Amino acid sequence: MRGSLLLLAGLFSTLAAQDLQFQSDQTFQTIRSRQAGGQTLYELDQIIALLDLELVAAGSGTAEVRGPRGRLVLTEGRPLLRYRDEYILLSSAVRKATDGAWFVPQDILEKGLAQVMDRKLEHTSQYNYRLESLDSNVVRVDIVNYPDHVTVIFSSSNDTPFQVRESRRYLKVEFDGFSIQPQITRVAPNQELIREVRFDSSGRFGSFEIVKGSEYFSHRQYSLSGPDRQVVAVYGRPASPVIASPGKTSVETLDPPVSNPRRPTPPPPRRPSRRDLEAPEFRSDRDSRVITIDPGHGGDDVGVMPTQEVLEAQVVWQVSQQIQEFLNLTLAEPRLTRDQAMNPSLEFRSAQSNGDRSKAFVSVHLGASESSGVRGPVVYTHRYFDRRDSEESAWLDWNEGQRDALPQSRRLAAILQRKLNLVFGVGNAVAEAPLAVLGPIKAPAVMIELGFLTNSEDRGQLQTPEFLRQIAAAIASGLAEFLE
Amino acid sequence: MRGNRPLIISIIAIVLAASVFAYVYWSAMRNRQIELKTAVEEPLAVAAALEEPEAEQKPIELLIYQSTPRRPGRPFERKVEIDLATSEERASRARQIVNAAIQELAAVIPAGSVDQVFVLEDGTALVDFSRTIVGEIRGGAAVEYAILLSLTRSLMNNLEEIKQVRFLVGGLEQPTLAGHISLATPFR
Numbered sequence: 001m002r003g004s005l006l007l008l009a010g011l012f013s014t015l016a017a018q019d020l021q022f023q024s025d026q027t028f029q030t031i032r033s034r035q036a037g038g039q040t041l042y043e044l045d046q047i048i049a050l051l052d053l054e055l056v057a058a059g060s061g062t063a064e065v066r067g068p069r070g071r072l073v074l075t076e077g078r079p080l081l082r083y084r085d086e087y088i089l090l091s092s093a094v095r096k097a098t099d100g101a102w103f104v105p106q107d108i109l110e111k112g113l114a115q116v117m118d119r120k121l122e123h124t125s126q127y128n129y130r131l132e133s134l135d136s137n138v139v140r141v142d143i144v145n146y147p148d149h150v151t152v153i154f155s156s157s158n159d160t161p162f163q164v165r166e167s168r169r170y171l172k173v174e175f176d177g178f179s180i181q182p183q184i185t186r187v188a189p190n191q192e193l194i195r196e197v198r199f200d201s202s203g204r205f206g207s208f209e210i211v212k213g214s215e216y217f218s219h220r221q222y223s224l225s226g227p228d229r230q231v232v233a234v235y236g237r238p239a240s241p242v243i244a245s246p247g248k249t250s251v252e253t254l255d256p257p258v259s260n261p262r263r264p265t266p267p268p269p270r271r272p273s274r275r276d277l278e279a280p281e282f283r284s285d286r287d288s289r290v291i292t293i294d295p296g297h298g299g300d301d302v303g304v305m306p307t308q309e310v311l312e313a314q315v316v317w318q319v320s321q322q323i324q325e326f327l328n329l330t331l332a333e334p335r336l337t338r339d340q341a342m343n344p345s346l347e348f349r350s351a352q353s354n355g356d357r358s359k360a361f362v363s364v365h366l367g368a369s370e371s372s373g374v375r376g377p378v379v380y381t382h383r384y385f386d387r388r389d390s391e392e393s394a395w396l397d398w399n400e401g402q403r404d405a406l407p408q409s410r411r412l413a414a415i416l417q418r419k420l421n422l423v424f425g426v427g428n429a430v431a432e433a434p435l436a437v438l439g440p441i442k443a444p445a446v447m448i449e450l451g452f453l454t455n456s457e458d459r460g461q462l463q464t465p466e467f468l469r470q471i472a473a474a475i476a477s478g479l480a481e482f483l484e
Numbered sequence: 485m486r487g488n489r490p491l492i493i494s495i496i497a498i499v500l501a502a503s504v505f506a507y508v509y510w511s512a513m514r515n516r517q518i519e520l521k522t523a524v525e526e527p528l529a530v531a532a533a534l535e536e537p538e539a540e541q542k543p544i545e546l547l548i549y550q551s552t553p554r555r556p557g558r559p560f561e562r563k564v565e566i567d568l569a570t571s572e573e574r575a576s577r578a579r580q581i582v583n584a585a586i587q588e589l590a591a592v593i594p595a596g597s598v599d600q601v602f603v604l605e606d607g608t609a610l611v612d613f614s615r616t617i618v619g620e621i622r623g624g625a626a627v628e629y630a631i632l633l634s635l636t637r638s639l640m641n642n643l644e645e646i647k648q649v650r651f652l653v654g655g656l657e658q659p660t661l662a663g664h665i666s667l668a669t670p671f672r
Contacts, residue, residue: 036518080602080610089600089612089655098519111655301663304624312624346659365664367556367624370591374556380625385672399668431558433629436659436666447664449624452556 020106022050023124024131034103039092041103051117051131055102063102067116070202074102074112081112088112115203118179134205137178141197141208143187150193152210154230162230164221164351166440171219171232172200173208180206189213193234210234218442220355221348233355289333291479292353294437295320296365296447299343304368304453312366312453313343315462319450320364322472323479330480332359350440354401358443360412360479363435366462367449375455376426377471379417380447381409382438399439408444412482416446419474423467424451424458444482448475543567544581547637548588549630559630561637564588578603578643582611585638592627594620600655607647608670609639615654618662625664632661636671648672 018033018040029050033040044065048055054066061076073082076096081088090112092105109129114121122130138157143150154162154173161176182199189197192215200207210219215236222231295316297303303312317340327334335356337349344352353361367378382402402409413430421428438445450471451458461467544566549559566584579601586597600612621628636649648670651661658667 032516034516034518036520041518078602079600086657087610087650087652089602089610089652091599091655095518095520103518107655297663303663346663365624367626369551369556369623369626371551374551374626376556378556378626385669399666428556429558431556431626433625433664434666434669434671435625435664436668437664439666439668447625449626452624 018127020047020109021128022131023129036095036103039095039105041092041095041105044102044104044108047104047109047113051113051119051121053113053117061096065113065116067113068118069206070116072112072116074104076102079105081108083112083115088115134179135177136181137175137205138181138183139175139208140183140185142185143189143194143197145187145190149233149235150189151231151233152189152194152197153224154208154232156228156230159228162221163345163347164219164232165347166219166351170212171210171234173210173232174203175205175207178205180208182206182208193236218354218357219351221351235355235357288357288359289331290356290358291327291332291334291483292337292356292358292361292443293320293323293327293334294337294349294353294361294363296363297343298338299341301343304366310453310459310463315366315468316364316450318465319468319472319475322469323362323364323475326473326476327479330476332479332483346437347440349437350401353441353443353445358441359483361438361441361443361445362416362475362479363437363445363447364475365447365449367452368454369452370454372454372456374452375458376424376428377417377420377451378428378449379413379420379430380435380438380449381406381413381430381432382445383432383434385434401440401442402438402445405442405444409438409446412444412478413446415482416448416475416478419478420448420450420471423470423474424461544584544638544642546581546585546588547634547641548585549633549637550589551626551630556626559626559633578609578639578646581638581642582635585634589631589634592621592623593617593631603643603646607645609643609646609649610652611635611639611649612652612655613661618653621662623662628661628663628665632665632671640672 020031020033020042022029022031031042031046031050033042035041044055048065051067056064056066058064058073063074065072065074070083072088074080074094077093079090079093081090088111090105091107094105094108095103097103106127109121110123118134120132120134122132124130135158137160140155142153142155144153152173154175156162156175158178160178163174163176165172165174180199184197184199189195190213192213194216195211195213198209198211200209210232212234216234217237218235220233220235222233223229224231295313297313298317299313301313303316320336324334324336335352335358337352338344349363367374384403410430417428417430435447438447451462453459453462546564546566548562548564550562551558552560579598582598582601583595586593586595594617597613597617598611599614600610602610602612604610621631632651635651639646639649649672650657650670651667652658653661653667660667
């Protein structure tokens with residue numbers, strides 16, 4: 001008897017198991033699951049009401065979900081949402097009932113609706129969600145003008161992930177996890193480098209836009225005194241001097257000395273503040289000797305890991321340090337994109353190279369293959385799928401950086417491949433692929449996979465300090481030959 | 485007979501309870517069925533731009549890329565001819581091609597890695613990788629590139645309407661598949 005009751009209870013709970021449960025403060029609300037053609041769907045009207053969003057018909061078979069952070073467009077019969085310029089693909093199609101009600105799959109909550117609402121939607125278990133107010137993040141924005149660059153300093157009240165993306169017209173600065181409350185300083189930036197810094201309230205948390213001036217060339221990002229103070233430094237074109245405000249006398253500029261009679265006499269230099277002293281020293285492209293070495297992966301991302309003894313992130317860190325040591329013996333100024341424990345984003349690594357106006361960029365990795373016979377080093381250059389991308393994406397400009405430098409990148413790759421082949425005793429050829437870290441870099445740039453950890457011979461050699469030193473020496477001498 | 489009485493009562497009770505439940509379940513499920521405006525197509529919808537397949541069905545030719553000892557980093561193209569069991573069904577062809585290519589790449593990417601495939605009218609195929617499975621790819625740039633190239637070329641080789649392939653992860657646009665190859669622009 002007890003068994004049959006348990007069976008009965010189990011079957012009933014199965015029936016309701018796919019209902020969605022939302023917890024908000026102390027209240028619980030349920031959205032019933034519905035069935036159509038073997039798909040489990042949920043009525044959009046009920047979800048919209050619960051999340052304080054708005055559903056608006058936008059033509060035959062199309063509707064818009066509007067929220068405080070933007071809008072989503074959905075089309076009947078398609079597993080597809082349109083959000084800004086992006087596509088969002090759902091697990092199954094959005095459907096419309098005969099009475100005109102819209103029905104949607106469960107994953108629209110996290111993939112779509114969470115993007116346009118101003119509350120936090122936490123997925124606690126398979127069919128359970130928690131709704132919470134977004135904590136606010138007060139972000140103060142200070143602008144400091146230098147003779148040759150401008151720094152925009154973002155001081156946030158919460159330690160939150162920070163990202164800079166570059167488009168044709170502006171740099172987009174995004175903080176994750178908290179709704180931004182902006183406080184922008186009234187200091188006007190040097191208009192030739194930055195036209196304005198403004199806040200864009202659309203998007204999930206809001207974001208800042210640093211609108212580029214006519215002389216904008218590149219930017220660099222770094223932290224000041226911990227992660228709560230992030231800086232975006234904007235630099236002008238190497239060939240065109242950008243002098244708008246007086247500043248540090250120690251900074252090299254491309255302008256002639258003050259002897260020009262038409263030029264107003266500059267006021268005496270002000271006393272440098274602590275912030276000035278923390279800012280990076282500017283170097284023009286002409287005198288830059290910076291070579292950026294990018295040890296791949298890092299932090300929690302160990303990269304290729306066929307055994308616990310050999311981790312890609314550790315091996316490439318050792319090799320990169322040794323390349324730095326070798327290059328320090330030359331006139332070059334090697335800079336690493338990360339320290340041992342960090343895993344900066346690919347955008348950060350590329351921006352660092354552009355901001356430093358590097359003469360060359362080398363990203364160091366290890367390879368792996370489905371075939372254990374594949375071995376030896378492979379040097380990659382960037383690959384574009386067509387001649388020049390159209391206007392279809394707002395972010396293409398960022399990925400177009402490498403296009404003009406490709407001939408030089410190929411020359412660098414050929415030199416490095418030849419030198420590394422000698423160390424490994426193989427005859428591998430240079431390869432090309434659309435590599436995310438190389439696309440934005442304006443200098444000659446390559447990525448090297450220093451052998452394959454899936455090959456026993458390579459794996460054994462890559463655990464030998466002497467062999468790693470030979471690899472580093474080959475790369476350093478290849479870079480020196482390239483820069484001659 | 486008397487000794488079996490409790491057993492008979494239990495059986496009758498179970499049968500009655502099961503009947504009641506079956507009725508309640510059936511009526512509840514009926515209540516939950518949505519009457520759709522248009523009939524449900526195949527679970528994987530492909531836009532109407534795809535033409536009807538030819539009456540005489542051709543085998544599918546997958547183009548699978550992989551590194552070889554002679555050409556590391558330069559993926560070698562391997563042609564694999566297969567017959568798809570339901571290839572006459574227009575709407576499932578794109579996904580079947582993707583799944584078949586993933587099977588051929590089983591050494592580097594697990595089955596079930598692709599959650600969804602959709603084809604837009606402009607000839608862009610959207611291929612959505614499962615976020616959790618993508619995290620398990622530990623193959624470096626060569627493997628990552630070979631996976632993306634195999635899916636792109638296999639789709640374009642078999643469905644004329646597909647002009648380019650855009651890859652998503654977890655339903656959304658992402659910078660890379662597993663840390664190396666850029667997904668910022670569509671593959672052609």
